[in-house]
Amino acid sequence: MKLLDAYEKDTLELANRMVMAPMTRSRAGKGNVPTELNATYYQQRASAGLIVTEASQVSEQGVGYPWTPGIHSQPQVEGWRKVTDAVHGAGGVIFLQLFHGGRISHPDFHDGDLPVAPSAIKPEGQVFTPEGMKDFVTPRALEASEIPSIYEQFALAAENARNAGFDGVEIHAANGYLPNQFLCDGTNQRNDDYGGSVAKRCRFVLELTESVIQAWTGDRVGIRLSPSGLFNSMSHSDPIETFDYLVERLNAYQLAYLHVMEPLMPVDDFPQYLTEVTAHYRKRFSGTLITNGGYDRESGNHAVETGIADLVSYGNLFLANPDLPKRFVSNASLNVADEATFYGGDEKGYTDYPFL
Numbered sequence: 015m016k017l018l019d020a021y022e023k024d025t026l027e028l029a030n031r032m033v034m035a036p037m038t039r040s041r042a043g044k045g046n047v048p049t050e051l052n053a054t055y056y057q058q059r060a061s062a063g064l065i066v067t068e069a070s071q072v073s074e075q076g077v078g079y080p081w082t083p084g085i086h087s088q089p090q091v092e093g094w095r096k097v098t099d100a101v102h103g104a105g106g107v108i109f110l111q112l113f114h115g116g117r118i119s120h121p122d123f124h125d126g127d128l129p130v131a132p133s134a135i136k137p138e139g140q141v142f143t144p145e146g147m148k149d150f151v152t153p154r155a156l157e158a159s160e161i162p163s164i165y166e167q168f169a170l171a172a173e174n175a176r177n178a179g180f181d182g183v184e185i186h187a188a189n190g191y192l193p194n195q196f197l198c199d200g201t202n203q204r205n206d207d208y209g210g211s212v213a214k215r216c217r218f219v220l221e222l223t224e225s226v227i228q229a230w231t232g233d234r235v236g237i238r239l240s241p242s243g244l245f246n247s248m249s250h251s252d253p254i255e256t257f258d259y260l261v262e263r264l265n266a267y268q269l270a271y272l273h274v275m276e277p278l279m280p281v282d283d284f285p286q287y288l289t290e291v292t293a294h295y296r297k298r299f300s301g302t303l304i305t306n307g308g309y310d311r312e313s314g315n316h317a318v319e320t321g322i323a324d325l326v327s328y329g330n331l332f333l334a335n336p337d338l339p340k341r342f343v344s345n346a347s348l349n350v351a352d353e354a355t356f357y358g359g360d361e362k363g364y365t366d367y368p369f370l
Contacts, residue, residue, distance in 0.1 A: 015311075015315045015342070016031070016315060016318045016319050017030065017031050017032060017311075017314050017315040017318050017319075017326060017342065018030045018031070018032070018339060018342060018343060019031060020063075021063060021302075021324060021325060023301075023302050023324075024233045024268075024270070024302075025181075025182075025233045025234060025270065026064070026107075026233075026270060026271070026302060027107070028063035028064050028107060028325070029061070029063050029105070029107075029339075030061075030062075030063040030339050031063055031318050031324065031325045031326060032062050032063050032314070032325070032326060032327075032328060032338065032339050032342070033062060033063060033064045033065075033066060033273075033304055033306075033325050033326065033327035033328070034059050034062040034064070034065040034066065034327070034328065034332040035066060035306055035327035035328055035329040035332065036066045036067060036068055036069055036111040036184070036186070036238070037068055037329050037332075037333060038068050038069055038079055038082060038357065039055075039068055039356065039357065039364065040079060040080055040081040040082055040142075040357040040358045041055075041081060041358065041359065041360075041364060042081050042082055042083040042084075042093075043093070045087065045089055045090070046071070046077070046081070046082060046083050046084040046090060047083070047084075047087075047089045047090050047092075047093040048083045048090065048093035048094050048096065048097050049093060049096075050096060051360070051361060051364070051365065052083070052093070052096075052097055053096040053097045053099075053100040054100070054361075054365050055364055055365050056097050056100060056101050056106075056108065057097075057100035057101055057103070057104050057106075058336035058337075058365060058369075059106075059332055059336045059338075060100075060101045060104035060105060060106030060108075061104075061105075061106070061336075061337060061338070061339045061340065062106065062332060062338070062339065063107065063325065063339075064107050064108070064109065064325065065101060065106055065107065065108040065109070066108075066109050066110075066111055066184050066236075066238075066273070066327070067083075067097075067108065067109070067110050067111050068082065068083065068111065069082065069111050069113035069186050069191075070082070070083045070084055070085045070090075070094075070110055070111060070112065070113055070171075071083075071084045071085070071086070071113050071114065071115070072084075072085060072086055072112055072113065072114055072164075072167040072168050072170070072171035073086050073114070073164075073167040073171075074086070074123075074124070075114070075124065075130065075167075076113060076114035076115055076116075076167070076192070077115060077119060077123040077124070078113070078114075078115025078116075078118050078119045078123070078129075078141070078191065079115070079141075079142055079357075080123075080142065080143060080144040080358070081144075081358060082113075085110060085112070085171045085174050085175055085178070086167065086170065086171060086174065090174070091174045091177055091178045092178075094110065094175070094178035094179070094180070095178045095179050097178075098178055098179030098180055099179060102179065107181050108180055108181055109180060109181055109182040109183055109184050109236060109270075110175040110178070110180045110182075110183050110184070111183070111184045111185075111186050111238070112168055112171050112172065112175075112183050112184065112185050112186060112226070113186045113191060114164065114167070114168075114186075114191060114192040114193070115129065115191050115192065116129065116130060116131045116132075116153070116191055116192030116193075116195045117129050117130070117131035117135070117136075117137055117150070117153035117192075117195060117201070118137060118141065118150075118190055118191055118246050119141065119153075120141050120143050120148055120150070120151065121151060122143045122144065122145065122148070123143070127154075128151060128152070128153055128154040129151070129153040129154070130153055130154050130155075130156050130160075130192075131153035131154070131155060131156065131192070131195050131201065132155065132156065132192075132195050132196045132201060132202040132203075132204055132208065132209060132218075133155050133201060133202055133203045133204055133209070134152055134153060134154060134155045135152070135153070135200075135201055135203065136150055136151065136152040136153070137150040137190075137246060137247035138150070138247040139247060142357065150247075155204070158206050158207065158208065161208065161218065164192075164222070165221060165222055165225035166225070168185070168222055168225055168226050168229075169225045169226055169228060169229040170229070171183075172226045172229035172230045172235070173229045173230070175230075176229075176230055176234075181234070182230070182233075182234035182235060182236065182270050183226065183230065183234065183235055183236070184235075184236040184237065184238055184273060185219075185222065185223060185226060185235065185236070185237040185238065186238055187219050187222075187237055187238060187239055188238045188239050188240035188243060188273075188275055189240055189243060189245050189246060189275075189278075190240075190243065190245050190246025190247065190248045191246070193218060193219045193222060194239075194240065194243070194248065195248075196208060196209075196215060196216075196217075196218035196219060197215055197216060197218075197219060197250075197256055197257075197260065198215070198248055198249065198250040198253070198256070199215065199249075199250055199251055199252070199256075200248060200249030200250055200251070201248065201249075202215050212252070212255055212256050212259045213259065215256060216256065216259055216260045216263070219237075219260060220260070220263055220264075223235070223237060223264065223267060223269075224267070227267055232267045232268045232269050232270070233268060233269070233270050234270055235267075235269055235270055236269055236270045236271040236272070236273055236304075237264065237269060237271075237272060237273065238273040238274075238275070239257060239260070239261070239272065239273070239274050239275070240274075240275040240278070241253055241254070241257040241274065241275075241287075241288060241291050241294075241295070242275075242276070242277040242281050242287040242288050242289070242291050243275060243277070243278065243279075244277070244278070244279045244281065244284070244287075245278050245279060250286070250287075251286065252286065253286055253287055253288070254286070254287075254288060254294075257295075258298060261295055261298050261299050262298055264299070265299060265300045265301070268301065269301055270301075270302065271301060271302035271303065271304050271324075271325070272295065272299045272301060272302070272303055272304070273304040273306065273327065274291050274292055274295050274303065274304070274305060274306070275291065275306045275307055276290070276291050276292060276305065276306065276307025276308065277289065277291070277307070278307070291305075291307075292305040292307075292317070292322050292323050293322050296321070296322055296323065302324045302325065303323050303324050303325070304323060304324065304325040304326070304327050305317055305322065305323035305325075305326055305327070306326070306327040306328075306329070309326050309328060310331070311342050311345065314326035314328070330351040331348065331351075333351050333356075333367075334348065334349040334350060334351035334352075334367050335348050335349050335367065336367055336369060337369045337370055340370060341370060344370075346370055349367050349368065
């Protein structure tokens with residue numbers, strides 16, 4: 015299977031074309047510091063061609079969920095070093111995902127302060143907090159003068175990731191979090207240089223990417239996008255125009271990769287959204303392309319065989335099957351993920367899934 019072939023391009027040297035997708039698991043230790051348990055979890059899955067870690071906040075302001083790891087303090091850097099040493103010791107390659115939750119957060123995470131966003135628009139639904147599910151609140155709109163400080167947070171986080179031994183970083187600009195909120199007109203109703211036109215709404219993500227590249231080289235930086243994403247109360251009147259503009263400009267940065275998501279939620283009632291995201295951006299992105307979205311052994315291999323994508327990322331399958339590439343080699347049976355243990359807890363449903 016071509017999915018199991020090695021992949022090399024620029025600084026990416028991967029044993030296979032299977033990527034462990036970023037998955038929030040809410041199991042960081044005190045101070046949102048990664049622990050030995052986290053190191054074991056990632057080490058178990060080091061046979062992936064590439065691991066992308068769970069979302070890791072770039073600042074206290076960026077926290078969106080409880081017990082999630084950060085990458086903005088020295089203890090966090092030292093905790094992540096345990097993870098990268100374990101993965102590299104097992105022959106793996108690992109990127110850290112840089113995260114800022116924006117409005118997808120709660121004052122409980124910020125000493126009572128409001129979450130920040132491009133515009134003061136409340137998301138629908140509830141957020142997971144240490145005290146359980148709570149209604150979202152209306153966020154505070156960022157002042158234009160505050161935006162450069164967020165770029166600095168991401169740049170410092172990239173430097174910290176490098177010092178922690180990571181092979182690269184992925185900017186999380188998908189799934190309704192802060193960078194994605196700037197892109198979409200349903201969440202960005204600013205009338206300054208960061209809102210309104212497509213170019214202005216894309217400005218935040220492009221300048222953010224440039225800041226991260228200045229902290230590390232472009233070939234060590236990937237970015238994740240969800241052009242047809244509705245998750246986290248997202249809406250957009252012109253997603254194709256916006257993301258086409260963005261992706262075509264990302265080409266200039268010679269990034270390590272573009273990681274695109276197929277729709278997580280049905281978009282049949284929203285004709286402005288693409289139903290086949292990866293094939294659309296294969297024609298528009300000149301570098302390594304990763305696809306994500308419910309793939310199995312056969313559909314993932316088909317995506318690579320037909321050239322729709324270079325790499326395929328798997329979430330739940332890697333969560334439940336630490337030796338997923340080996341299972342794909344022999345077409346072995348797969349463990350089923352236990353949804354009750356996805357978030358929070360201990361080794362149960364985390365490091366106790368059986369190997370073949």
